[in-house]
Amino acid sequence: MSINIPVSDATQSNEIYSLRVNGQVRQVKDAWIGESLLYVLRERLGLPGAKGACEQGECGSCTVIVDDKAVCSCLVMAADAVETEILTVEGLGPDGALTDVQSAFLSEGGVQCGFCTPGFIVAVHHLLENNPQPTDDEIREALSGNICRCTGYGRILEAVKTVADQRRKSS
Amino acid sequence: MSSTVAATGTRHGTLGTSASRPDGVAKVQGGFAFSSDMWADNMLWGATLRSPHPYARIISIDVSGAYAIDGVTTVITASDVPGKLTYGLIVQDQPVFAAIGDTVRYSGEPIAAVAADHPETCQRALAAIKVTYEVLTPVTNPEDCISGIAEQIHPDGNIFRHQRIISGDTSIVGAIQVEGTYEIGMQDQAFLGLESALAVPDSGGVGLEMYVATQWLHEDRKQIADCLNIPEENIRLVLGGVGGAFGAREDISLQVHTALLAMKSGRPVRISYGREESFYGHVHRHPAKIWMKHHADTNGKIVKIEARMVFDGGAYCSTSPAVLVNGITHTQGPYKCDNAIVDGWAIRTNNPPCGAMRGFGVVQACFAHESQMEKLAAAVGISPVDIRLLNAMETGDRMITGQIMDSVAPVAQCIRETDAIPMPPPMSSTADLRTIPGGTGLTAQPSNIKRGVGWGVSIKNLMYSEGFDDYSTARCRISDGVVSIKFATSEVGQGFTMLAQQIARTVLGVDDVFLDTIDTQVGSAGSTSASRQTWMSGGAVQAACRAALEQLFDHIATKNSMNRSELEIDRTDIVDRLTGQRVAVLAAIQGVDIDCTEEYHHPATEDMDENGQGNCHVAYAFVAHRAVVDVDPELGLVKVVQIATAQDVGRVLNPLSAMGQVEGGIAQGLGLAVMEEIIVKDGKVSNPSFTDYLLPTFLDAPVVEMVFIEEHEPKSPLGAKGIGEPPCISVTPAIANAIRQAIGKELPRVPIRPYDICL
Numbered sequence: 001m002s003i004n005i006p007v008s009d010a011t012q013s014n015e016i017y018s019l020r021v022n023g024q025v026r027q028v029k030d031a032w033i034g035e036s037l038l039y040v041l042r043e044r045l046g047l048p049g050a051k052g053a054c055e056q057g058e059c060g061s062c063t064v065i066v067d068d069k070a071v072c073s074c075l076v077m078a079a080d081a082v083e084t085e086i087l088t089v090e091g092l093g094p095d096g097a098l099t100d101v102q103s104a105f106l107s108e109g110g111v112q113c114g115f116c117t118p119g120f121i122v123a124v125h126h127l128l129e130n131n132p133q134p135t136d137d138e139i140r141e142a143l144s145g146n147i148c149r150c151t152g153y154g155r156i157l158e159a160v161k162t163v164a165d166q167r168r169k170s171s
Numbered sequence: 172m173s174s175t176v177a178a179t180g181t182r183h184g185t186l187g188t189s190a191s192r193p194d195g196v197a198k199v200q201g202g203f204a205f206s207s208d209m210w211a212d213n214m215l216w217g218a219t220l221r222s223p224h225p226y227a228r229i230i231s232i233d234v235s236g237a238y239a240i241d242g243v244t245t246v247i248t249a250s251d252v253p254g255k256l257t258y259g260l261i262v263q264d265q266p267v268f269a270a271i272g273d274t275v276r277y278s279g280e281p282i283a284a285v286a287a288d289h290p291e292t293c294q295r296a297l298a299a300i301k302v303t304y305e306v307l308t309p310v311t312n313p314e315d316c317i318s319g320i321a322e323q324i325h326p327d328g329n330i331f332r333h334q335r336i337i338s339g340d341t342s343i344v345g346a347i348q349v350e351g352t353y354e355i356g357m358q359d360q361a362f363l364g365l366e367s368a369l370a371v372p373d374s375g376g377v378g379l380e381m382y383v384a385t386q387w388l389h390e391d392r393k394q395i396a397d398c399l400n401i402p403e404e405n406i407r408l409v410l411g412g413v414g415g416a417f418g419a420r421e422d423i424s425l426q427v428h429t430a431l432l433a434m435k436s437g438r439p440v441r442i443s444y445g446r447e448e449s450f451y452g453h454v455h456r457h458p459a460k461i462w463m464k465h466h467a468d469t470n471g472k473i474v475k476i477e478a479r480m481v482f483d484g485g486a487y488c489s490t491s492p493a494v495l496v497n498g499i500t501h502t503q504g505p506y507k508c509d510n511a512i513v514d515g516w517a518i519r520t521n522n523p524p525c526g527a528m529r530g531f532g533v534v535q536a537c538f539a540h541e542s543q544m545e546k547l548a549a550a551v552g553i554s555p556v557d558i559r560l561l562n563a564m565e566t567g568d569r570m571i572t573g574q575i576m577d578s579v580a581p582v583a584q585c586i587r588e589t590d591a592i593p594m595p596p597p598m599s600s601t602a603d604l605r606t607i608p609g610g611t612g613l614t615a616q617p618s619n620i621k622r623g624v625g626w627g628v629s630i631k632n633l634m635y636s637e638g639f640d641d642y643s644t645a646r647c648r649i650s651d652g653v654v655s656i657k658f659a660t661s662e663v664g665q666g667f668t669m670l671a672q673q674i675a676r677t678v679l680g681v682d683d684v685f686l687d688t689i690d691t692q693v694g695s696a697g698s699t700s701a702s703r704q705t706w707m708s709g710g711a712v713q714a715a716c717r718a719a720l721e722q723l724f725d726h727i728a729t730k731n732s733m734n735r736s737e738l739e740i741d742r743t744d745i746v747d748r749l750t751g752q753r754v755a756v757l758a759a760i761q762g763v764d765i766d767c768t769e770e771y772h773h774p775a776t777e778d779m780d781e782n783g784q785g786n787c788h789v790a791y792a793f794v795a796h797r798a799v800v801d802v803d804p805e806l807g808l809v810k811v812v813q814i815a816t817a818q819d820v821g822r823v824l825n826p827l828s829a830m831g832q833v834e835g836g837i838a839q840g841l842g843l844a845v846m847e848e849i850i851v852k853d854g855k856v857s858n859p860s861f862t863d864y865l866l867p868t869f870l871d872a873p874v875v876e877m878v879f880i881e882e883h884e885p886k887s888p889l890g891a892k893g894i895g896e897p898p899c900i901s902v903t904p905a906i907a908n909a910i911r912q913a914i915g916k917e918l919p920r921v922p923i924r925p926y927d928i929c930l
Contacts, residue, residue, distance in 0.1 A: 032291055039290075048208040049201020051414075053363045054446045058861035061363055089201035102199035106191065109827035112835065113664025114198030114205075115363040115414030121199055137605040144868040147861070149363050149415050150664050152834030153872040155827065 017082050021045060022091025033079055038062045040078035041088060049089035049118040053147075060146030063119035064088045070126040072145075089118035092125060100163050101125055108159040112150035120146050124160055133164055182742055185677040186889065189827035192669045193686060194412075194662070206384035206411025207367035211439035214369070215244060215286040217432045218293035218442065219425070220300050221451055222275035222282055225311075225486075225521040225854025226324065227304035229271050229282070236299030237285055243296045245286040245436040249273075252431065254400030258423045260390065264327050265487035265524070267398055267427050274307065276324055276486035277523055278855045279451025286432040286440050309521035309854035313460075313483045316518045324486075324521060331484050331517040332492040336499055336783030338571040339510035345466025345474045349546040353463070353539040354920040356848035357483075358456040360528050361866055364414010366424045366452055367443040370433035378405025379433055384413040386420040388659045389695035398427045399434060406430075410689040416663035417839070418527030419453040421698055422489050450859035454489045454526030455849055457482040457517075459498070461539040466510075471551035471558050475510040476571075478502045480536070482517045482525070489526030491517040496637060497532030499783065500572050504540040505582045505630040505793050506562035511571040513783065521854045527700055529839060530900045533631050538921060541627045541904030545911065555626040555908070559586050559795075564630070573784040578791040578892075579882045581819050585795040586628060588817035588878045595799055595813040595874065598622065608801055608808035610870060615803040622812075623802060625908025627901030628795045632788040633893045634703045634773050641703065642772045644694030645711035646687075647675065647719040649765040652757070654679055656715070657687035660696035660708040665895060666828045667704050671712045673824065674889070678716035679723075680740040680756040694770060702792065702893025705824065710771035710888035718767035727759045771888065790886055793819040794897040796837075798873075798905040802913040807925025809845050811873040811906055818877065821884040821892035829894055834875050836898025838867045843899075844906035846871075848922050 016029040019040070026045050041047045041064070050073050051061040057072040064073045065087035093099045101124045104110070111117050120143065127134065127142045134142065139160050140153075148156065184190045197203035234246040249256065249270035256270070257263045269275045269282050285296040315321035316329035323329055368383040378401055385391050388408045396403040413420065425442045433440040444452050459482045466475040480498050484491035499515035528534075548558035563582040569575055598607065600617055609615040635641040646657040656675055662668045668686055675684040687693075696708050720740070727745055728735035737748040744753045779785040797815040802808070814837050823829050846865040850857045858864045883890035903921055910928065911918050918927055 032289060034291060042208070043210075047201075048204075051205070051364070052207070052445075053365060053414075054861040056446070056860060056862050059363065093200065096200075098196065098199065102196075105199050106195045109189070109831050111192060111195055111198050112666070112831055113362070113364060113413060113415040114194065114203055115664075117198050118201040121201075135603075137603045140869040140872075141605050141611070144870045147363065147866050147868065149361055149417070149839070149866065150835045151831050152836070152838035152867075152875065153869045154834035154875055155831055156869075 017079055019078065019081055019086060020084065021047065021086045022088060028078065035078050036074050037076040037078045037081050038073040041073060047088050047090050051115055051118060053115065060123060061116050061119040063122045063146065065122060065126060070123055089122050092121065099125065100166060104159040104162040108162055109155035110151060110159040116146060116148045120148065120156060128163060128167065132167060184673060184682065186673050186824050189825055190669050190673050192666060193672060194668060204412050205364050205414050206382055207365060207443045209369040209382045209411055209441060211369060211371055214439040214441055215288065215436060216290045216293050217284055217286045217429055217440045218297055219281050219428055219448065220283040220297045222269065222278060222280045224275060224304055224306050225278040226274060226276060226307040226309040228274050228307060229269055230303040230305055232271055232283065233301040234283060236301060237296040240292060240296050240299060242288040242292040243285060245432055246283060247431050247435055248283045251435060252398055255397040258394045258398060258427060259488055260422055260490055261492055262327065262488040264325060276521055279523065281428065284428045284432055286436050311520055311522055311854050313481050313518035313520055316520065317516055325519055329519045331488050331519055332495050334496060334499060334515050334779065334783060336511055336513040336571055341510060341512050343466065343475045343510050346469045347467045347550050348464060349543055349550050350464035351542060351546065351919055353461045353542055355459045355535045355538055356922055357458040357525065357851060358528060358843050358847050359450065359849050359864060360417035360419035361864065362415030362417055362419060365444045365446065365449050367411065367441065368425050368429040369411065369439060369441040370429045371439040372433045372437055376437065377401065379430060380407045380409065381430060382409045382411035383426055384411045384420060386416050386661045386663060386700055387698035388661065388691050390698065391423065391426050392691050394423050395426050395430050399430055408691045410661055413661060413663040416699060417529045418531065418700060421527045421700055422454050424452040446861055447859045450849065450856060454524045456528035457484060457494055457525040457535065459535040461535060463539045463543050465543050465547055467547055467551065471547060471553055471561050473506055473508050473562050476502055476508055478513045480515045483520055483522055484517050485520060485522040485524035487524045489524055491525065493636065494532035496779065496787065497632065498536045500787060501533045501536040501630060502540065503571050504537060505564045505628050507564055507568050508571060522851050523849065523856060529836065530896050531701065533629065534900050534903065537627065537629045537900050538904045541901060542907065545908045556586060556590055559626065559628050572779065572787060574786045574788065576791065578886065579819065579821065579884050580791065580793060581880050581882055582628065582793050584880055585793050585817045585819055588880065589795040589797050589815050592815035592876045592878065598801055605870060606810065608803045608810040609806060614806055615808055619805060620801045620803050621913040623800050623909040623913025625798045625905045625912055627903065627905030627908065629793065629897060629901035631702065631792050631897050631900055633706060633792055634701055634789040636776055637787045638776055638778050640772060641697040641707065642770050643696040643707040643711040644768065644770050645708065645715040646693050646768040647715035649719055649723065649760050649763055652761045653685055654681050654760065655685040655687050656712060657693045658696050658708055658712060659689060659691060659693055660704055661699040662689060663699050665699070665832070666825065667708060669828065670705060670709060670824060674709060674712045675716050678713060679720055680743045682743065702896045705889065705891055705893055706887050707771055707773065711769055713888050714769035714771055715767050718769055719765045722765045722767065723759060723763060726763055727754055790884065792892040792897050794901060796902040796905040798902065798909040800906060800909040800913060802910055802928065804914045805929055807929035809910060811841055813874045813876065814902055815876045817880055818894065818897055819880045819892065820894050821887055822881055822890040823879050824889060824891050829879060830877065832894050833877050833898045836895065837875055837902050838872050840899040840902035841871065841873065841906060842867050843921055844903045845922055
């Protein structure tokens with residue numbers, strides 16, 4: 001899926017740049033140079049998993065991984081993200097399979113409206129890669145940049161602990 | 172976590188089990204289509220021009236500058252509205268666009284909308300539209316409207332509703348009296364998924380298809396059709412994925428604007444609000460000022476309540492009259508009371524419009540009555556638990572509206588079960604800094620921190636009130652061996668789609684249930700609000716499935732020579748009780764074609780008379796909350812340590828889902844208690860962003876210990892009560908009472924701000 005709506009001169013650029021997203025090189029053309037990484041992922045590259053909910057880096061709904069760092073893609077200019085490795089929620093599970101984090105969000109009830117979920121899933125993967133056995137307080141702090149308005153975070157906490165337990169037992 | 176749930180041995184996916192969400196996999200993989208993810212070929216972007224002034228007369232609007240910008244295709248103003256010029260849920264008093272010569276009545280009121288090839292082009296177009304205003308002095312104090320000294324700011328006047336309740340012997344005077352004046356700030360629903368809609372016009376220009384995140388498709392369609400002046404059947408509304416609602420999607424926001432732009436441009440148009448616009452685009456929780464005086468005998472038994480409530484509804488009516496009635500009819504809380512004098516006002520001002528938010532008027536009333544109960548306990552000299560047990564309402568009690576409480580009413584049990592939940596350990600001197608007030612900012616010294624415990628208990632009406640028949644419709648089809656269910660019920664995250672499958676699996680004995688598109692191609696489901704969809708749409712889905720099952724039984728009894736009157740579903744089989752003969756449902760539904768549509772209506776209610784008497788509500792649910800907080804009294808910092816709660820749910824239909832509703836509601840109630848407020852000065856919002864409007868984060872969320880009280884509600888089709896609203900209602904005063912207990916201040920206003928505590 002990609003959207004190529006003709007745009008007017010004022011918001012059109014002749015610059016073509018490439019982003020490396022989920023292991024694939026994707027060309028961005030006819031874009032306005034002021035577009036955020038979030039906008040380009042969603043509206044130009046057909047990757048709507050990252051969500052926009054505050055445009056200020058406050059809510060974490062747009063979390064993606066750029067060069068191994070979890071960032072708010074609403075605060076990154078897309079044209080600034082060339083020559084980086086970008087990983088979005090769509091790139092986590094191979095070939096449509098669920099990751100352990102995605103499975104745990106479902107089995108533990110961490111999903112309601114689901115709008116914050118992709119950002120949380122990316123942030124939890126990042127947390128557990130950097131701190132495989134976090135305490136409850138470490139989980140709460142690491143995810144305090146991701147706002148959820150539906151769950152009150154209780155079932156999300158259970159989901160993260162479930163994955164950490166599973167990974168400990170299987171390692 | 173302790174809960175009394177789910178019989179063992181129940182087939183997974185049926186009622187009582189934590190069934191899987193049908194939308195779950197798509198949501199965790201990022202593929203679920205929210206309304207803001209919708210697009211169409213040749214689509215334009217839309218945006219709205221809004222007034223910066225809370226009250227001003229529009230002298231002129233010049234849109235030529237917008238048309239001069241390359242990429243702008245369409246600009247619309249009030250003169251482009253072909254039908255009704257206003258919309259609104261109860262009274263259609265809100266202009267689609269403010270017109271030249273008329274006034275804007277709140278800061279953020281729409282004046283024009285544009286469609287262009289790019290969101291940035293839209294912003295440039297909005298900046299190029301020239302509007303000249305005669306700026307007027309806004310009316311911002313509701314009391315000025317009650318006294319009549321304020322200018323009338325709308326042809327309908329400045330009073331949305333004035334309603335009193337006079338009950339019993341109003342001359343009674345209690346030996347003990349406590350009183351207070353309480354204030355509740357303006358809270359925002361702050362759903363994560365911002366307002367968004369995609370409108371696709373028909374090729375012939377006679378109608379359109381629209382994907383929108385809403386709570387009530389059919390009501391939206393009616394209002395859109397009126398404004399567009401086209402028949403409702405020419406509009407197909409489809410539910411776009413909804414990223415939370417909490418009341419904020421009950422009113423029209425961008426629906427009419429998007430539809431108008433699509434019809435005029437002849438192209439698909441999507442409008443997606445940003446966060447700032449969202450603060451201006453939807454209604455909020457009413458700020459309120461409530462005076463209450465409780466009269467009690469020397470033992471603490473309530474003998475009379477006097478109250479005056481003023482709800483600031485802002486510029487347009489929305490649901491203000493209904494919010495007011497919810498507030499005043501819940502004055503007594505979950506307590507026995509024969510005598511009352513209550514005076515309630517819902518007022519129009521030039522402040523932001525207010526309407527539905529989770530709890531709908533009861534949040535405000537509850538903050539007042541639960542603050543009063545704490546004062547009454549202190550005046551009588553008994554504990555907060557004992558004062559509430561002494562007065563606890565029971566089934567059969569007469570309420571101040573004259574209505575007899577005929578719901579299951581386990582108020583005392585809610586209090587006792589909450590009280591039995593173990594308290595958290597005291598704060599350790601080596602506590603992790605993340606768990607103390609102020610967190611790792613190292614601002615609070617553990618030795619300065621004081622712990623407090625507070626209580627809140629509440630009652631909440633379920634479904635719509637005052638004679639409104641908010642029915643719901645569902646359709647069950649069995650065709651080619653497939654069971655499918657269709658309804659127009661808005662799935663906003665609460666999990667109704669999952670519940671509908673659970674109901675169908677339980678009634679029909681099948682495992683696979685196909686869910687048809689949620690749209691207006693079936694009858695109305697009413698709104699996803701008022702804790703009503705499990706009861707109402709759950710009732711409709713159950714009725715449709717039962718009707719289909721009857722036809723299936725007719726068919727299979729004839730075909731297999733079974734005893735028709737003896738057939739029942741046993742797990743996934745149809746069984747003849749007389750002979751023991753069995754047929755697998757999966758086999759029985761092959762080759763049949765059954766199509767049943769059913770409506771569910773709740774028992775009728777009545778309007779109130781001038782003295783507030785009448786059977787105006789359908790049913791009630793109850794909950795108790797106990798809050799434990801740590802407070803730094805010098806810095807004004809609060810950490811909510813634990814919330815214990817026992818909730819009257821009737822029956823747990825999905826344990827995981829029920830827990831999620833409880834924990835989520837508690838977080839929102841915590842927000843109102845200590846951090847969330849839309850700050851309005853002279854009619855202007857000063858914090859329309861997530862940087863400045865603070866929401867509870869993972870670190871702010873308390874540990875929640877919950878118990879579900881499962882006494883099946885006989886009036887409810889599934890035995891279950893709505894559970895969405897109660898969790899967020901009495902947790903707010905419970906936290907306030909805990910802070911009061913910790914530091915010994917009255918704190919009559921929520922949210923409680925640092926300077927309320929430390930100055």
